[in-house]
Amino acid sequence: MLGRLFLSSGDLIADRRYEFARDLQAKGDLAAAAEVLEQAIELAPNFASAWFALGEIRDAMGEASAAIAAFQKACAADPRDHHGAAVQLMRLGAAPLADMPKAYVQSLFDQYAPRFEAELIERLHYRAPAILLKAVHALRAAENRPAVFKRAIDLGCGTGLGAAAFANNVDAFVGIDLSPGMVEQARATGLYAELEVDDMTAALQKQPDASADLVLAADAMVYVGELAPVLQEVQRVLIPGGLVAFTVETHDGNGIVMGEGLRYAHSAEYIGHVIASAALTLSHLEPASPRTEDQVPVRGLVVIAAKT
Structure with a gap:
């Protein structure tokens, strides 16, 4: 998907x-590739990429213990962990x-960023x-x-696809994303009144109390494990009656897991608990697939909660 x-x-x-x-790896000769990488590491013991x-x-070779040892060495060699070994x-x-790791998400x-929209829309059917948008319309119609x-x-605003979807429903957007490259792309759309490079919780902490009537996070919470801190800040910045609408990936167990796609998956039971703990009222929770991978719809949930 991306250059390494x-x-x-x-x-x-x-x-x-x-x-x-x-x-060698690209040609499928994994054993030879591993041997050459070990030679590189002998020359440069703190070679994080290797x-x-x-x-x-x-x-990939099914050698879990050796893989774990190598990823631990990568973390030690690059404490900021740009590769995401953690x-x-x-x-x-x-x-x-x-x-x-923030450095991993930014990298x-x-x-x-330059091919985000083409990759998501054309290949992953994002x-x-x-x-x-459909869920918010349905909820408001029912009310x-x-x-x-x-x-x-717009949390984790990326290139601005969320703002584009809601453009006819919102007077002014604030975009927040940890990636400067993504924010640059979002700025070019002209859809945002404000844009900030920061993580969700830290950026929300800078927003005034009761300053927004909608908070969106389209396929962004999958990069956040424990949702309580961000949802507590969302509750603070929403006006009474305001909504938070987001998607997550999900699984059949309890709590939070790290999926094979290197994104967090949150159970429905966890979502209900964390929404309540943030003093929000769950208004809508149903299965919904945010994207397709390997020609299979990714299991997910669409969530809307309100500040009462």
Whole structure:
């Protein structure tokens, strides 16, 4: 989907061996690729990109213990964790669930930004904004109220697809995204009155009390594990009667898990609990698939809650 993030080792020979290993991996010769990566690591023991690539290859070969060891080395070599080795460790059950490293999320989406919309719409059949719009309209119709909003906050706004979907329903949008590349793309749309590069919770903390009547998060909560902090801030910034509408990926168990797609999945039971704990009232919760992967709809939920 994306070009691979590469952090040079500072050793030209080690870097060249890394590239050779990636060529071998692309050709399907995983054992040879692993051997060449180990040679690169001998030359440059703190080569984060090589350790991460070795972890991916060991994982693909079914060598879980070796993969975990390599991802742990990648974390040690790059404490900011641009590659997301900690996310891989969570997926493998080798680390407790925690927030995704900010450097990883920024790197991922800065790479993604130039082709984000084409990738999502054409290949993944992305539909989270349309699902949210339909659900909000249905809820307001059931309440005999118009689906119009003065000020909306678009969390994880990406390139602006959420604002585009709600453009006829909202007077002014505030966009928040951790990726500068995504915010640059969103700014070019002209849909946002304000844009900020920050994580959801920190950006919401800067917003005044009761300053928005709608908060959106289209396919963005999948990059947030524990939702309580962000929803508590959402509750504070919403006016009475305001709505928060978001999608999540889901699973059959309880609580939160790290999925194979390296995104969090939240159970319906967890969603109900965290909404209540944030002093919000759950208005709508139903299955909805926000995207398709490997030609299979991803299991998800569309959620709307209100501040009473």
